[in-house]
Every structure is written in structure tokens, then in C-alpha cells.
Amino acid sequence: MTGNTWQADPLTWGTGPRVLEVFLEPTCPYSMRAFGKLDALLEQAGADRITIKIRLQSQPWHLYSGVITRAIVAASTLAGGKETAKKVMAAVGAHREEFEFDHHCGGPNLDTTPNQILERMEAYSGVPLKAAFAIPDLDREVKWHCKYGRQNGIHVSPTFLIDGLVQADMSSGDEVSAWVRKLVG
Template identity: 65%
Template sequence: MSQSTALHADPLVWGHGPKVFEAFLEPTCPFSVRAFNKFDALLRLVGEDKMTLKIRLQSQPWHMYSGVIVRYILAASTLPEGKAAAKKVLQAVADHREEFEFTDHSHGPNMDATPNQILDRLEQYSGVNAREPFLRAELQNEIKWHSKYSRQNGIHVSPTFITNGLVQLDIGSGDDIESWAKRILA
């Protein structure tokens, strides 16, 4: 992808059904990871023809490398593999969360990690090289869209869920997928 080619982020959307389940996730949040790891099973249970799953990235400042990681995920979504590449990066973060997070949000081994080391880990664990689009200034537009969309819906923490257009504060990452499915299909 050359600098003269327009940057296009593939929406993080799976399924194509009329019932919509939006998940606002911070990739290093343990509760967001728990939710993310249930999405494939949820899509199989409900059916991709009955529901649409939309992942919205919710960068949070108390997760110290949140901005770098969210940017890399969205950069991956601009690659030819699109959302599949972004999903690989999300899964890599989920599978190696401690490599990207601070102990108690304030200390630990990652105090000595540089942003470049975080990028190296993202690429190593995911197998996705999104460095070129990561460096492109216009990627900010996609990042800002996710942030604005969260704020417009009154969402400030992750994970938060919207089913069929309504924020559902009583849905949590610890709920089983069967209860999510009932809420989505209601």
C-alpha cells in the first residue's frame, strides 16, 4: 500500500443478519478479552444470517498502551486481508494480554517497553505486519470515528454492549453466550 493510495479500514463486522450486537472493547482489558473470545461461538449459535456482530474499539487511558494497540488493530484492518487481519491482532492481544498491559495499570515489566517493542510483539504474535498503515497520519480518522461513536452512545468503559440500537448495561462479559443470544434475538 503506497502513501498515495487512499487508506480504507475494513469495518470490524461479522455476520449479516438483521439483529445487531455491538461490542465496545479495549483490547487489553481482561473483561473485553473474555467477551471477544466468545464471539465466534455466539455467531455460530445465533447464525450469521440472523445477527450482525460489530466490534468497536474503546481505547482507555488507564490501559497504558491502549492507543498504540488500537491503532495497530485498525491499521491491520486496512491491509488486503481487512477485518481478518485485524481479528488476528485482536486474538494475539487476547492470547498474550500480559505482554501488552501494566500490572495494576501502573507498574511491572512493561514499564520498560517502548512503543516499537509493543509493535514488534503485535507483529510477532499475530503474524500481521501493519507497520506501514500504522504510520499513516490519515489512520487517525478511523481511530477518531471509533472514539466519537462511543462517546455519542454514552459509552466510556469496556466492555459495553448495544443490542439492536440500545445500550445494555446489564449485559456482561461473564454472561454465557446463550443469554447473549436470547437478548440479541428478543
């Protein structure tokens, strides 16, 4: 048996004692709105006061969600690790219509193949993904994200956990300052 030659970098930023876990689906507009606020949150709250962990929450009604989620995990195995994954995720969010179906069931993406999705992700992010995407046991890491979400009762995105507890009153529409108050007072 041979050991792994790859490692997925955890999508974790900050070193503080308060832990915010954010469950995000990469083509969900609400998830991407929350994702876009995470850097400001870390800056305003203080990287020494909070830790932010992105958990990928693939959802079947976003029909390319599984392909895109795997590609983001694959990006975390490349040089730059979590920052490379973050770059890929930001590229998907910035060009969401290129990765999603109209009304979750129609439109031009019906004729798009998974390889074309990967090519778009590479073009928008500048990150070569195909080799990492093809890592045979990469699904182990993708399954971890899925299992972790299920174990915590997560069904939709975005969902927020603070120190392991679901925060039903947190929303992607909240101001960053409201998140800061909730996390560090």
C-alpha cells in the same frame, strides 16, 4: 489533493437484522473474554439473524491502549481486512501481560517503547503492522471509534448495544446462550 490509498475494513460480521455492537478495549481481560465468545455467538444465533460490530474503546488507564488500538485499525487496512484485525486482536488478548502494566501503572512494561509493542504484536500475530501503523491519516479512523463511543455514552469496556440501546444486563461473564436468547429469543 490526493485521495486515500487505504481503507479500514469495518469490524463487522454477519448480515442479520439484529445488531449487536460490542465496545472492546484490546488489553482489558473482560473485553477479551467477550471477544472470545463472539464467533460462537455468531454461529449459535446465525449469521443471517444477527450482525456483530466490534467498536474499539481505547481507555487511558490501559496505558498502551492507544498504540494497540491504532495497530488493530491499521491491521484492518491490510490484506484480509477485518479478519487480519481480528487475528491481531486475538494475539494481544492471548498475550495480554506483554501489553499491559502491572496494576495499570508499573512493572516491566514501563521500559517498553511503542515500537517494541508493535514488534510484539507482529511476532504474536504474524501480521506486519509497522507500515500500516504509519499511515499519516489513520487517526481519522481511530478518532471515529472514539467519537462513536462517546456519542453513545460508552465509558467502559466491554459495553454491549443491541439495535442502538445499551444493554446494562449483558456481561462478558454471561454464557453465549444467554446472549443468543437476548438477541433472537
